[in-house]
Amino acid sequence: MFYSRYGITFRLLKESDIELVRNWRNDPVVANNHEFREYITSWMQAEWFASINNINNLYTIIEYQSEKIGLINIKNIDWEKKSCEGGIFIPYPKYHQSFLPGIISYITTEIIFSVFDWNVSYARVLKENKSVRGFVRMLGYELMPDQEEVVNQQYCVTREQFEKKAPKLLKAMSVLVSDTGPGIFVIENDEFENALVLDWETRIIRSSRMIGMKEDELDRVYYFN
Numbered sequence: 001m002f003y004s005r006y007g008i009t010f011r012l013l014k015e016s017d018i019e020l021v022r023n024w025r026n027d028p029v030v031a032n033n034h035e036f037r038e039y040i041t042s043w044m045q046a047e048w049f050a051s052i053n054n055i056n057n058l059y060t061i062i063e064y065q066s067e068k069i070g071l072i073n074i075k076n077i078d079w080e081k082k083s084c085e086g087g088i089f090i091p092y093p094k095y096h097q098s099f100l101p102g103i104i105s106y107i108t109t110e111i112i113f114s115v116f117d118w119n120v121s122y123a124r125v126l127k128e129n130k131s132v133r134g135f136v137r138m139l140g141y142e143l144m145p146d147q148e149e150v151v152n153q154q155y156c157v158t159r160e161q162f163e164k165k166a167p168k169l170l171k172a173m174s175v176l177v178s179d180t181g182p183g184i185f186v187i188e189n190d191e192f193e194n195a196l197v198l199d200w201e202t203r204i205i206r207s208s209r210m211i212g213m214k215e216d217e218l219d220r221v222y223y224f225n
Contacts, residue, residue: 005183010060024091035152082118099176113159140165183224
């Protein structure tokens with residue numbers, strides 16, 4: 001199961017990926033941007049995966065030019081309030097000053113509000129992390145009350161706030177990426193009987209932004225504007 005747009009793919013995190021993610025997360029480049037900085041063991045990672053591999057958390061591996069470059073999380077999903085918390089890390093410094101973090105952050109927020117039709121998203125950003133604070137503000141996130149002196153600050157953005165920012169951001173992105181076609185959500189044939197993937201599928205295809213689909217023996221593909 002994956003979602004792809006603007007030349008970037010978000011692929012559902014699988015158990016076979018978690019050792020790679022553990023190594024990324026233990027890298028000081030990543031760990032220093034998180035409040036939790038203790039060394040993560042293989043056992044801790046397996047326990048963590050068991051706790052998040054469900055319909056209330058969506059963790060995906062970021063793929064760019066056939067390379068796995070980081071992790072996106074949409075977690076703590078409240079299906080009644082239509083809210084969640086988003087996050088991202090990219091362990092490779094060569095991408096940090098490129099256009100990729102901004103576009104990846106945009107796609108994540110677009111999924112939250114345009115694919116899932118949720119109402120509000122939260123994010124946690126260390127006060128010292130000026131670059132990430134800049135990204136979230138670019139997307140419309142605002143610092144929540146009483147967070148000025150908090151180390152791990154909480155930000156919030158509503159769908160309306162994001163939609164005000166989106167046209168200008170899309171115009172800028174069209175200059176940076178060659179693939180500006182519709183987003184695609186794909187269920188591959190080895191997932192046709194995966195209960196969790198099918199649960200995600202039933203929720204995603206309710207989106208008002210879905211514009212079509214195709215199906216064959218290899219996969220099911222849904223298109224989003």
